[in-house]
Amino acid sequence: MSRQYRIRHITTYTYSDRVTSSYGRGFLAPREFDGQRCVEKSVEVQPAPTDQSYGVDVFGNEDVYFHVTSDHDKLIVTADSLVEVDEPSPRDLRLGAAEAWETARPLAPGEYTASGARASAVEFVLDLDTPEVTDGVVAYADASFPAGRPLREAIVDLTHRIFTDFTYQSGSTTVSTKVADVLEARSGVCQDFARLAIACLRAKGLAARYVSGYLATEPPPGKERMIGVDATHAWAAVWTGASGWLAFDPTNDQLVDERYTTVAWGRDYADVPPLRGVIYTEAEESSISVSVDVAPVDFPAS
Structure with a gap:
């Protein structure tokens, strides 16, 4: 459908x-x-x-x-x-469900080269300039990524923790706000939560991309849709290996489905x-x- x-x-x-x-x-x-x-x-x-x-x-x-x-x-x-x-296909619903998260790293520890799909994913593992993967980010990520945990399970856990631990507060940040500042303030908007999730994934050697687009919001029961109230949205996606990318939305504590329209993706907001x-x-x-x-x-x- x-x-x-x-x-x-x-x-x-x-x-x-x-x-x-x-x-x-x-x-x-x-x-x-x-x-x-x-x-x-x-x-x-x-x-x-x-x-x-x-x-x-x-x-x-x-x-x-x-x-x-x-x-x-x-x-x-x-x-x-x-x-x-x-709508997500049966294949989409299985992405990362069986494999340990470590197997989704484009480069294994000590490995310096990659080919094919792995090579294209390596760019999305690299930290930004100025670096966003701080000690605080590493510590926050560790809780969701114990050894051997299935990647999908780890992503669902990270998504839920960000949703639970952080407060959505419009106007509390700008496009130049650093991930470390969001982590300290425990508040932000969708761009901040996506960027925090991406930094956590990169801290674990995983490839992660920033995704911009739109989310269709449904009106409350019995109410008409209001025009102009929707906004641009942002979420993240993690490379699962040869099977592709798994997209998730920390702002709404869910994996991405047919309600999301993707406009662009890059390494960070500044790309798109x-x-x-x-x-x-x-x-x-x-x-x-x-x-x-x-x-x-x-x-x-x-």
């Missing part, structure tokens, strides 16, 4: 003075891979850009670039897409921000507002 979602992601920048030129780059189109298909996609920029183009980054994510040269005090970027997501840019202006103040709506679409599923 599959589900379809109509997704609209609107980002509005407002400036206190005119902007003479804006350059922007972002990741706004859902990925294509086994289990997810992007049926329609578009990105509209207002004012109309002089140049707008699309490309693919080193991780296979589609990015959009635009350059607005007309004077403006407001910039609106609207991304629309129609995406189809499959929804939007990033440069402006030329004398404006002293600016503001940003983001509205995301993920609407389920009824269709004959097979």
Whole structure:
């Protein structure tokens, strides 16, 4: 079975003075891979850009670039897409269930080279610059990864511990907040919890990637959906070996299923921000507002 979602992601920048030129780059189109298909996609920029183009980054994510040269005090970027997501298959439900977590390391202790799928996973084991795998992260990870524990069981445990030990607090962090600070404060948002989980996995020699996208939120029973209340979301995925990647969401204490739409993945948030840019202006103040709506679409599923 599959589900379809109509997704609209609107980002509005407002400036206190005119902007003479804006350059922007972002990741706004859902990925294509086994289990997810992007049926329609578009990105509209207002004012109309002089140049707008699309490309693919080193991780296979589609990015959009635009350059607005007309004077403006407001910039609106609207991304629309129609995406189809499959329910987890029986194979997906078995990922990492039988093998000890140690066997999922792309490089065994003392090993320095790898080939094939292992070689492509090795990059996701490497720590960031500045390092995020601190003594505190190592200690936190240890509790979920006793020797010989099945990888899936360890991931479910780590996901639950982060969900239980940390408080979701909007505005408590920024995109530059370090994992060590999140670990100390015991609070953050979805990006922070994904990054903490990734650091824990890398501390154990496992390959982990940061995933950005959307989560369809269902209304309470008897209530209508509200427009614009959904937000961009972030979660993590661990390499299980030849069978592929197992995605999980520490913010919601669950493994990823058909409610999740994947836009992009990389080693960290900095690889796949929804939007990033440069402006030329004398404006002293600016503001940003983001509205995301993920609407389920009824269709004959097979």
